[in-house]
Amino acid sequence: MIVNHNIWDPLHECLERRDLERLQLARLRATLARVSQVPCYQNKFKQAGVGPDDIHTLEDLAKLPFTVKDDLRQNYPYGMFTVPMRDVVRIHSSSGTTGKPTVVGYSRKDLNDWSNLVARFMTAAGVVADDIVHIAFGYGLFTGAFGLHYGAEMIGSAVIPMSGGNTERQIMILKDYEATALVCTPSYALTLADRIAKMGHDPRTYLSLKVGLFGGEPWSEELRREIESRLNIIATDNYGLSEIIGPGVAGECLCKKGMHIFEDHFIPEIINPDTGEVLPPGEKGELVLTNIVQEAMPLIRYRTRDITCLHYDKCECGRTLVRMEKTMGRTDDMLIIKGVNVFPTQIEEVLFQVEGCEPHYQLIIERKGTLDTLEVHIEVNENIFFDEMRKQRAFVEMLEKRLATNIGLHAKIKLVEPSLIPRHEGKANRIIDKRNK
Amino acid sequence: MKVKQISIFIENKSGRLAEVTRLLGEKGVNIQALSLADTSDFGILRLLVDNTDVALETLKEGGFTVNKTEVVAVEVPDQPGGLCEILQVLDKTEVNVEYMYAFVARNVGNAVIIFRFDEIDSAIETLQKEGVNLLTREQLYGL
Structure with a gap:
């Protein structure tokens, strides 16, 4: 042509x-x-x-x-x-x-x-x-x-x-x-x-x-x-x-x-x-x-x-x-999610800023339908576990808001039980990119 | 007048609740009452047990995130309108209830309502002033 x-x-x-x-x-x-x-x-x-x-x-x-x-x-x-x-x-x-x-x-x-x-x-x-x-x-x-x-x-x-x-x-x-x-x-x-x-x-x-x-x-x-x-x-x-x-x-x-x-x-x-x-x-x-x-x-x-x-x-x-x-x-390790450049360290920084929050996290990136989604799984420890549902949810919302402000895109926060996220196995395990490129 | 309760973070997936009860059962800890608050992702399980310290230690060893909290146990006459009276007292005294759950205690013979208040000390004072019967740990477990 x-x-x-x-x-x-x-x-x-x-x-x-x-x-x-x-x-x-x-x-x-x-x-x-x-x-x-x-x-x-x-x-x-x-x-x-x-x-x-x-x-x-x-x-x-x-x-x-x-x-x-x-x-x-x-x-x-x-x-x-x-x-x-x-x-x-x-x-x-x-x-x-x-x-x-x-x-x-x-x-x-x-x-x-x-x-x-x-x-x-x-x-x-x-x-x-x-x-x-x-x-x-x-x-x-x-x-x-x-x-x-x-x-x-x-x-x-x-x-x-x-x-x-x-x-x-x-x-x-x-x-x-x-x-x-x-x-x-x-x-x-x-x-x-x-x-x-x-x-x-x-x-x-x-x-x-x-x-x-x-x-x-x-x-x-x-x-x-x-x-x-x-x-x-x-x-x-x-x-x-x-x-x-x-x-x-x-x-x-x-x-x-x-x-x-x-x-x-x-x-x-x-x-x-x-x-x-x-x-x-x-x-x-x-x-x-x-x-x-x-x-x-x-x-x-x-x-x-x-x-x-x-x-x-x-x-x-x-x-x-x-x-x-x-x-x-x-x-x-930069990720591109919904057109936004995201470094895992940026997410880590946001977590570090929250008192009592240990950076045991995992990022799950998926393509649902046509759009990318980012889920941040965070291990719950005693400092960030509240016995009242109201406080627990407020904590999740606060983190979601902070992440949105800092990385410029909405990430869903999911709290998980401790030790379900693999430890000491290098950075790659923190990121699970399920999108087929 | 405060009763110790343990709260456990549980992910919303199969087998986790069973795991908690299995661990406690193996250590001979008896569950007196429980309540579960849940979202689609996770739940908060609250337990009254006969041996709080052993339960706490056992569950932590089992990898669970556990907190100890203090709640108030209120004896409610096991008859129509019994709960209403208590709630009316709370209503007019501006005590904030975070959550509550009920069970019938064998050794008490009446219904028991567990209240979690945001300010437990002033809540206890208010309830006692109004003549509400608060149960001690000993009464609750029949010790």
């Missing part, structure tokens, strides 16, 4: 690799010169004994130290910014984090670039100016909704900033406003299909949808086929993370053979997560991204913790950009 007309920025998306690499190197060197003004990078480079002047080729990038999420935490909130606040026009945060989220800043140019990057993968999925784009991501600190919103506007589509929740109202708006493109998590797309069927309509014909852009959580090819057949749409995947820019790092074209990384903005590397060594093309490992365009907060060799592999052979769509496979897991 040749779909050349679906390219937003042919100049940059179809560069010959030699030209692309020349552009990358120039942009990398300019970016390194700018980040060297920031104390965090000054220290990092000093410790590693390297500097911007040591970078003469793209291969030299491997000499530079990695940036990790903890660097962002230590420099919270604005320590990683490379421009003064007067040049920052937007602030976002990573989804579902504890007290200290990671902060990302955007200059006016960054916002414009971001919109264009999103416009690239939306165009690649077939979205055009005539489309009506329904965005069912939650609007807020999370980058998803705003990223897609401005990308769709950049294309000239009509944007419905619906935000999350209230499925029946979503369906009414989708139907009445004749939306042709849907933006949400893949699991929510199935929830919509289920509800439409429950309302007595055929999800294949009830709406005017032709395409769906799904993201925010990992999803399988099986799930794609299910969404496509049940809603009678084309479903495409895209990739991004708030620390780097948000959605708009990579996106699928209609060939659906991996997500094109927008390499003129981000240099991808695949590393061995244990040794940090760069792996040859085609090998599976952790994705590392270097931001070579962003003004406000470019990250150098940022470890995404996502496992994938890269394919450099040319795609039928005409783009020359490398393609990354769907992420195949994480190198840390």
Whole structure:
């Protein structure tokens, strides 16, 4: 399938690799010169004994130290910014984090670039100016909704900033406003299909949808086929993370053979997560991204913790950009539940804060119907066992409320008898993920 | 005037209640009265037993989460309107009842209502002032 007309920025998306690499190197060197003004990078480079002047080729990038999420935490909130606040026009945060989220800043140019990057993968999925784009991501600190919103506007589509929740109202708006493109998590797309069927309509014909852009959580090819057949749409995947820019790092074209990384903005590397060594093309490992365009907060060799592999052979769509496979897991224990990033340690922290609560817990993640559910099983000890049902239930409700505030999603708390949760057997036993991916 | 009661956390799954009674039976602990409050996930089992300390220790060893609480045992005439009189006393004195349960004690000969109050001392004072008959542990177990 040749779909050349679906390219937003042919100049940059179809560069010959030699030209692309020349552009990358120039942009990398300019970016390194700018980040060297920031104390965090000054220290990092000093410790590693390297500097911007040591970078003469793209291969030299491997000499530079990695940036990790903890660097962002230590420099919270604005320590990683490379421009003064007067040049920052937007602030976002990573989804579902504890007290200290990671902060990302955007200059006016960054916002414009971001919109264009999103416009690239939306165009690649077939979205055009005539489309009506329904965005069912939650609007807020999370980058998803705003990223897609401005990308769709950049294309000239009509944007419905619906935000999350209230499925029946979503369906009414989708139907009445004749939306042709849907933006949400893949699991929510199935929830919509289920509800439409429950309302007595055929999800294949009830709406005017032709395409769906799904993201925010990992999803399988099986799930794609299910969404496509049940809603009678084309479903495409895209990739991004708030620390780097948000959605708009990579996106699928209609060939659906991996997500094109927008390499003129981000240099991808695949590393061995244990040794940090760069792996040859085609090998599976952790994705590392270097931001070579962003003004406000470019990250150098940022470890995404996502496992994938890269394919450099040319795609039928005409783009020359490398393609990354769907992420195949994480190198840390981060869980993605209903599109929200959750670390087990965040839950542990909430439990620790409750007096008398020992962190003997287990996380049970399931997919009920189309939605993920999180159950936290907590062992009852004498300190948190009340003889009155009223107090016991109030305790459970208090924990549920605190968890919702801290991790950004509702978890059901289930109290269990002691010693039923395996002890001293490593972290893995704390997490039971029953979702089939 | 306070009577010791033990409360046990029980997960809502088969065999747990049987396990509690088995453990107590093996140690020769006799259950005088019980009440179970439950939700779909878990239950709180409250027991009056003849040997609270042994029961507590036995169940803890058996892996259960157990608390000791103090309740008040009220003797109620085993006749129509008997309970009503007591409840009317409580009603006008603003004593808060967390929960209650009833049984007929062999050695007392009357109905016994177990009350769990949020403020047990003032509740006892009030009930005694109103002439309600509170049972001691000795009376309750016929010791």
